[in-house]
Amino acid sequence: MKIGDEIKQEKFETNQQKAVINLIFTHNWFKEEFASFIKEFGITAQQFNVLRILNGQYPNGITTGEIRERMLDKMSDASRLVDRLEKCGKVAKERNKDDRRLVKVVITEKGRDLVERIRAKEVALYNPMNDRLTDEEAAQLSELLDKMRG
Known part of the structure; x- marks a missing residue:
């Protein structure tokens, strides 16, 4: 429409x-x-964004500050999101041995499995671009949006 x-x-x-x-x-x-x-997967879009970021870093971890910089929604509270994901076993926090204040966040196997389940269903059933835009149109749209942000 x-x-x-x-x-x-x-x-x-x-x-x-x-x-x-x-x-x-x-x-x-x-x-x-x-x-x-x-x-339906029991998480929020912001939590999925955190898992997606961490999955891209696997097997390495990153700090909550680095997560915050990479998030799509800059207004999200990365620390709170990480805490909730840790409580349900989808991420783990690893303290630096030399500097205990430095904490890296790593996605767990449970978190990786969830990301894969979401992506499989997203590609197969959900993504509204799949049947509405060709690959070339999607690339053009992305280029135009990049151009708009300058």
């Missing part, structure tokens, strides 16, 4: 304004869709 129909607005001041409104609307739509999808 076109953005004008979605928000019941026929006219926009400029194509740039329309694009920004469309981007914000689509972001919120996708965020809600993804939150609904990820809920």
